[in-house]
Amino acid sequence: MLLRLALMFLLFSGCYTSDVAAEVKSILVITWRGITQAEQGFMHKLEELGIEADYEIFDAGRDQDRLAGFLRDNQEKLKSKDLIYTFGTTTTLTAQNIGTAGVPLVFNIVANPVEVGIARSLAAPSLGATGAKVSLAPEVAFEMLEHIYPFAKIGILFDPREPNSVSEVERLSAVAEANGKQAIRLRLSPDAKKREVQVASLKPQLLSADVIFVAATSSFVAHAGLIRDILPDDIVSIGSTTVFLKEGVTLVFGTEYWERGEAVAKLAAKILVDHAIPNDLAIAEVTAANATLFVNRNNKAVSKLNLQNADNPIVYK
Structure with a gap:
């Protein structure tokens, strides 16, 4: 009887550990000039929302060719990610142009996502990415x-x-x-x-x-x-x-950059937890209000x- 209970406990513990591990999200954070308060706010808010994440950070160092090379060389690796976060217009456009292996993309600190071709509209981005604007219209x-x-x-x-x-x-x-x-x-x-x-x-x-x-x-x-x-x-x-x-x-x-990071985290949570599609999530704007x-x-x-x-x-x- 004790042996049977011990085996049941081990089996239960194994399943529980597996389920918890499965809940840890793998997120690639691509920065343009190092970690800023935008990324700090993003990570802090995800934790506050109860989302445990394993972050891989790649800094482009303001070098678009370096970023493009990284994305091209790691397409297979990208498939293991649950989400990709990008900072800035150049970083986001580069990721979109080369492709993210079907992984959802959220962007931050972009002034004009529609005008530069990152999204078709603020209400319905439609190009596989959503995120937060950094400035007022x-x-x-x-x-x-x-x-x-x-x-x-x-x-x-x-x-x-x-x-x-x-x-x-x-x-x-x-x-x-x-x-x-x-x-x-x-x-x-x-x-x-x-x-x-x-x-x-x-x-x-x-x-x-x-x-x-x-x-x-x-x-x-x-x-x-x-x-x-x-x-x-x-x-x-x-x-x-x-x-x-x-x-x-x-x-x-x-x-503040920190607040923009929090806004992106809320969108990311809908993707990671509710399985929402970036195309359907309106871009977070800064308004007069x-x-x-x-x-x-x-x-x-x-x-x-x-x-x-x-x-x-x-x-x-």
């Missing part, structure tokens, strides 16, 4: 800025080498002109050999603008000191992500803002 950001600082001419600083940046400047320019604003396109490629020549030609154009918009661009983050050096501190500047605040940008309407106004307390141009007219919560950084 330009028309919403402009309207919110008008409340606290009316302007006529906006300079848009962007990197013509990055698709996300080009997409953003196109839409920003169109929205500005539709609202009777003058838009000046300010090209800056921090990785270019003749960067000093670019900066020299940019400075007078920057000084001619009422407002300077800094596009969401990984190259700007990687060369943040350059942005800090070229932005006039007495001209209001607005960024699409909070990471630019420490580099001299005056204000940002949006959310859930945006915060982040203000750089050390920027001289803050004194020009009529912050008493702001409709959103204000956080000083």
Whole structure:
């Protein structure tokens, strides 16, 4: 009798252990410039939701060829993953173009997923991936800025080498002109050999603008000191992500990277637990209702803002 009970216990224990092991999800996290608060928020929220995961992290190191090589060489390995997470536009587009071996894909910190071809629409992505936008729609950001600082001419600083940046400047320019604003396109490629020549030609154009918009661009983050050096501190500047605040940008309407990570985790949970299909999960947006106004307390141009007219919560950084 005791032997039979012992055997039953072992069999039961074995089944239980197997079931628990099966619940551990295997997730590939592909970063563009190392782990950020976006990934930290993503992992923390999944744990909070009760999802145990084994993470494999691959950092592209801002090298698209390296990322493409990794994906091509590991197609069979990808099939063992339950989910793939990508940071940024270039990383996500590369993964989509090469293929993820049928594994669901969630993306994060993408400014314009529809415009760059990552998704067909925000409500129904339809191209095998869903995720979170990092910034407000330009028309919403402009309207919110008008409340606290009316302007006529906006300079848009962007990197013509990055698709996300080009997409953003196109839409920003169109929205500005539709609202009777003058838009000046300010090209800056921090990785270019003749960067000093670019900066020299940019400075007078920057000084001619009422407002300077800094596009969401990984190259700007990687060369943040350059942005800090070229932005006039007495001209209001607005960024699409909070990471630019420490580099001299005056204000940002949006959310923290950590919060975007949590938003993606909620979508990932529906895929991992409820077996939802990314195509059917709406992309998490930043809206006027859930945006915060982040203000750089050390920027001289803050004194020009009529912050008493702001409709959103204000956080000083």
